[in-house]
Each structure stands twice: as C-alpha cells, then as structure tokens.
Amino acid sequence: MRVIVPVKRVIDYNVKPRVKADGTGVDLANVKMSINPFDEIAVEEAVRLKENGVATEVVAVSVGPAKAQETLRTALAMGADRAILVETDEEVEPLGVAKLLAKIATEEAPGLIILGKQAIDDDSNQTGQMLAALLGWAQGTFASKVEVSGDIVNVTREVDGGLETVSLNLPAIVTTDLRLNEPRYASLPNIMKAKAKPLARKTPADFSVDISPRLRTIKVSEPPSRPAGIKVADVDELVTKLKEMGAAA
Amino acid sequence: MSVLVWVEHNTGAIKDATLSAVTAAAKLGAVDVLVVGKDIGAVAVDAAKIAGVGKALCADDSAYHHILPENVAPLIVGLMVNYDAFVAPASANGKNIAPRVAALLDVMQISEILSVESADTFTRPTYAGNVIATVQSSDAKKVLTVRGTAFEKASRGGGTGSVEAAARVDDAGISRFVGAEISKSERPELTSAQIIVSGGRALQNSENFHSVLEPLADKLGAAIGASRAAVDAGYAPNDYQVGQTGKIVAPEVYFAIGISGAIQHLAGMKDSKTIIAINKDEDAPIFQVADIGLVGDLFTIVPELTEKL
Numbered sequence: 001m002r003v004i005v006p007v008k009r010v011i012d013y014n015v016k017p018r019v020k021a022d023g024t025g026v027d028l029a030n031v032k033m034s035i036n037p038f039d040e041i042a043v044e045e046a047v048r049l050k051e052n053g054v055a056t057e058v059v060a061v062s063v064g065p066a067k068a069q070e071t072l073r074t075a076l077a078m079g080a081d082r083a084i085l086v087e088t089d090e091e092v093e094p095l096g097v098a099k100l101l102a103k104i105a106t107e108e109a110p111g112l113i114i115l116g117k118q119a120i121d122d123d124s125n126q127t128g129q130m131l132a133a134l135l136g137w138a139q140g141t142f143a144s145k146v147e148v149s150g151d152i153v154n155v156t157r158e159v160d161g162g163l164e165t166v167s168l169n170l171p172a173i174v175t176t177d178l179r180l181n182e183p184r185y186a187s188l189p190n191i192m193k194a195k196a197k198p199l200a201r202k203t204p205a206d207f208s209v210d211i212s213p214r215l216r217t218i219k220v221s222e223p224p225s226r227p228a229g230i231k232v233a234d235v236d237e238l239v240t241k242l243k244e245m246g247a248a249a
Numbered sequence: 250m251s252v253l254v255w256v257e258h259n260t261g262a263i264k265d266a267t268l269s270a271v272t273a274a275a276k277l278g279a280v281d282v283l284v285v286g287k288d289i290g291a292v293a294v295d296a297a298k299i300a301g302v303g304k305a306l307c308a309d310d311s312a313y314h315h316i317l318p319e320n321v322a323p324l325i326v327g328l329m330v331n332y333d334a335f336v337a338p339a340s341a342n343g344k345n346i347a348p349r350v351a352a353l354l355d356v357m358q359i360s361e362i363l364s365v366e367s368a369d370t371f372t373r374p375t376y377a378g379n380v381i382a383t384v385q386s387s388d389a390k391k392v393l394t395v396r397g398t399a400f401e402k403a404s405r406g407g408g409t410g411s412v413e414a415a416a417r418v419d420d421a422g423i424s425r426f427v428g429a430e431i432s433k434s435e436r437p438e439l440t441s442a443q444i445i446v447s448g449g450r451a452l453q454n455s456e457n458f459h460s461v462l463e464p465l466a467d468k469l470g471a472a473i474g475a476s477r478a479a480v481d482a483g484y485a486p487n488d489y490q491v492g493q494t495g496k497i498v499a500p501e502v503y504f505a506i507g508i509s510g511a512i513q514h515l516a517g518m519k520d521s522k523t524i525i526a527i528n529k530d531e532d533a534p535i536f537q538v539a540d541i542g543l544v545g546d547l548f549t550i551v552p553e554l555t556e557k558l
Binding site: 011013016017019026038093094095098117118120121122123124125126127128129130131132133134137138139141142144154157158159160161162163164165166167168169172177178179213214215216217218219220221222223226229230231232233234235236238239241242245 | 259315317318319322340341342344345346347348349350351352353355356357358359360361370374375376377378379380381382383384385386387388421422423424425426427428429430431432440477480481486487488493494496502512513519523524525531536538539540541542543544545550553554557558
C-alpha cells in the first residue's frame with residue numbers, strides 16, 4: 001500500500017509572527033521556516049507504517065514555493081521514499097490544495113493519505129476533510145491512534161469529550177493530532193541519503209484545476225494586547241485581590 | 250440571507266457553542282438550525298426554542314447516530330439548496346464536518362470567525378491567535394465555523410420556531426462508529442465554565458495534577474484544564490487541553506498553575522477576563538498576560554489558596 005503525506009512549509013513554531021507595518025500580511029523575510037509540526041507527525045506515522053510492513057512506499061507532497069523542497073527533504077530524511085513539489089509562489093488556499101492533492105491521489109492511487117490536522121500559520125483545519133470530500137473517501141480526523149488491518153483502518157480520534165474510534169474503508173484520509181506519535185530526528189546519514197531521493201517538480205498548471213483564491217485578505221493586525229498585570233507577594237494578598245475583583249466569594 | 254446552523258448536542262442537551270453560532274449567524278440573516286443524530290426529537294424541540302430560530306430541521310436516523318461526516322455532509326449539502334450560508338460551532342464535530350460540506354459545495358470555508366463585518370467579510374485568528382485576519386469571501390454560499398468565545402450566547406428560550414423533519418440521506422457505508430471513551434465529570438464543561446483551574450508540567454505527575462488542582466477546583470466550582478505539556482506527559486486526558494489546537498476558553502477567571510505560557514497555550518486562554526498565574530519561574534511568559542501573578546512553589550501555594558478562599 002502506498003501512503004501519501006502532504007507537508008507544508010510554515011513559520012517555525014517557536015517564532016512569534018510579526019505583522020507587516022502596512023497590515024498586508026505577516027513578515028516572513030529572514031524568519032525561520034520549518035515543516036508544519038502536525039505534518040511532521042503525519043510523516044512519522046507513514047514511515048512507521050512502512051517499517052511495520054503495512055505500507056510499501058511513502059510519498060511526500062508539498063504545494064508551495066521552491067523553498068518547500070527543504071520541507072520535502074526533511075520528510076525524505078525521516079524516511080519518505082520520494083517527493084513531489086507542486087511549485088507556486090501564490091498562496092494556495094486549503095480548497096485549492098485539496099484539489100491538487102485529489103489529482104495526485106488519482107494518479108498515485110494511495111491506500112492512505114495522512115495529513116496534519118492543521119497548519120500552524122493559517123490555522124484553517126480544512127485540507128484533509130476537503131480532500132476526503134473531493135475523493136469521496138472516509139475521514140479519520142484528529143487521530144491519536146491509527147491501526148490498519150486488511151482493507152480497513154481504525155482511527156482513534158481526539159474529540160471534545162474524550163476519544164472516539166471509527167472504522168474506515170480504505171482508501172481513507174487521516175489527519176493527525178499531537179499525541180499520535182513523537183516524530184524522530186533525522187540522523188545525519190539519513191539527511192545525506194535524502195538528498196539523493198527523487199523529488200519531482202510540477203506546477204499547478206500540470207493538474208488543470210482551478211486554484212484561484214476565493215478569499216481576499218483585506219488586512220491583518222495584531223490582537224489587542226492585555227494591559228500589564230501585577231504581582232502579589234503571597235497567598236493572602238492574592239486572596240484579597242480575588243475578593244476585590246469579585247472573582248472569589 | 251438565509252442561514253443554516255449546526256446544533257451541537259449530546260443527544261440530551263444543546264451545547265453552549267450552538268448558542269454562540271446562532272448569534273453569529275443572526276448577523277447574516279434568518280436562522281434555521283439543523284439537529285442531527287438518533288432519537289433527537291426532544292433536542293429539536295429545544296433547538297426551535299432558541300431565540301431567533303425560524304425552524305429546527307431534525308435529521309433523526311440511525312445513519313446519523315454518531316455524526317459520521319461521510320453520512321452527514323451529503324445531508325447538509327442537500328439542504329443547502331435552500332440556504333446561503335452554513336454556520337457551525339468550531340467544535341470537534343463542526344471542524345470535522347464543515348470543511349467536507351464546503352468542498353462538496355466548492356466553497357472555501359472561513360474557520361473560527363471572531364466577528365461578522367458584513368455579509369461576506371469576517372475576522373478570524375491565524376498564527377495561534379497572534380495575527381487577526383480580515384477576509385472577504387467571493388463564494389456565492391458561505392461556510393463558516395464560529396469561535397464560541399467571540400460571540401454572546403443566544404437565549405435558550407423565547408423562540409417560537411417550528412420543528413420539521415429533514416429529508417433522509419442513505420448511509421454512505423464507508424465508515425462505522427466503533428466506540429468512545431468520553432470523560433464523565435461532575436465539573437462544568439471547559440468551554441462554558443466561569444472559572445477554570447489549569448495545570449502544567451510543573452505538577453510533575455498525574456497524581457499531583459489531581460490531588461493539587463481538584464480541591465481548588467471543587468472549592469471554586471471550576472472546570473479543570475491543562476497545558477499541552479501536561480497532557481502529552483499523561484498527567485491529564487486530551488480533552489483537558491487548552492490551546493491553539495485544543496480548547497479555546499474565555500472564562501471569568503483562569504488560574505494557570507505551573508504553566509510556563511507557550512504561545513500555543515496562550516492562544517487558547519488569553520481572552521479570559523482575569524488570568525491568575527502561579528509559577529516558580531518569575532520570568533515565565535505566562536506572567537506577561539496574567540492580571541495577577543504569584544511567584545512561588547505551587548505545591549505550597551495552591552493548598553494554602555484552597556484553604557483561604
């Protein structure tokens with residue numbers, strides 16, 4: 001079974017984003033970029049499926065600028081077999097990404113597509129569900145456990161009240177939550193080996209789908225900051241303050 | 250504009266997140282609501298009483314029992330012939346289903362809206378809430394999820410809506426519900442609690458997490474939350490997690506106990522009215538958003554606080 005893992009190049013999760021002075025976007029010049037953390041978990045899960053003999057090949061896919069090759073190399077260093085970059089400098093919305101991925105899925109015929117549940121830049125949490133809709137496949141979102149058995153995948157999902165398990169016919173879509181696994185660090189030899197793995201470069205035009213944006217960002221701004229608070233010396237003072245504020249009886 | 254709102258419920262009661270979604274939807278136009286599940290007639294009757302609701306569509310069928318998106322999305326897409334917008338709370342179900350509906354309608358969803366600026370323009374959080382984007386949609390129909398903390402709750406009573414059965418769609422047959430482990434708790438629900446006592450990695454283990462935080466939460470009638478670090482370490486179950494990818498909360502009072510305050514955690518609680526931080530590291534970032542900070546050992550402070558409150 002082939003597994004496809006879409007990955008996105010995003011601002012590193014430790015970096016606090018800065019809004020450009022003219023409010024047109026976030027300043028990404030000279031900012032550290034990394035693989036989206038949820039996608040890293042997706043790569044890890046796919047590689048484990050291969051190591052366990054469930055998957056035969058892991059294909060990493062990214063839609064993004066030429067520099068997204070670095071993100072794909074990260075996936076290859078973790079154990080993906082080959083990569084596909086759909087290269088564009090335009091920002092592609094989740095619906096557009098899902099349409100491109102649906103085309104790739106039709107060509108590659110995977111048994112499973114594992115995606116991060118959301119990208120930490122746009123926080124949309126949409127692409128996996130949209131891809132499942134376009135393909136007419138079942139979806140196991142926010143997964144904390146994935147078990148493939150025959151032509152079924154059982155997915156344990158993190159839901160509002162706890163956990164839920166669903167059984168899905170393959171091919172299926174899985175989106176990862178934080179506790180699915182702990183991604184490995186790529187070893188230096190694997191990073192070197194990744195450089196020789198195949199990486200195909202395509203453009204959106206190769207797939208003849210309409211990915212023109214549906215949303216226009218009118219402006220971006222920073223949220224109002226909270227006024228500075230106070231520090232109290234001890235519990236008695238804390239209790240007094242809480243009572244003053246009516247926060248405690 | 251006519252709007253269809255997803256009702257989040259647990260087969261017995263309607264969740265507060267629904268009421269915030271109704272308020273957001275009412276800014277767009279006339280509101281009908283959709284109740285999906287099995288044996289949900291009573292929920293639909295309650296939903297029709299929400300202030301401002303025109304009618305409650307009731308899709309009561311075993312195929313919808315566990316809200317499988319493969320079955321529910323086609324139902325909604327069919328109903329959307331009569332509506333200009335689909336609005337869902339940003340609950341686990343809302344997040345699971347709305348994008349599937351959006352893609353089937355060929356619409357780009359707008360996630361977790363914070364405000365309705367006009368019929369096609371909304372604000373929403375990005376970058377863990379560090380950047381607020383104002384976006385305008387060119388799609389003919391709108392698909393939105395709503396951040397519950399950003400909108401007032403519509404009244405549960407006073408509405409005079411009717412209940413109508415929704416047309417049934419067959420089971421897609423590609424997914425099945427296996428089971429669930431839903432936490433049972435006497436405490437208030439995290440996303441609607443007035444007070445939250447939240448713990449982090451400094452609690453050191455699951456035993457401490459419960460033995461230190463629960464007496465305080467009991468005394469205050471508070472819900473208990475956790476940072477990602479505490480959940481990852483197994484001190485607390487996943488449904489306790491507050492943050493960018495966990496629950497978004499905005500209680501009257503939020504106690505951050507032994508939580509350093511990573512931006513991913515702040516994203517989930519910084520709209521709380523009053524934030525109290527207790528941490529032994531005086532440089533912890535949590536103190537930058539706290540209204541009241543107390544530097545010290547939580548293992549002595551929290552029991553003393555519980556005692557003196």
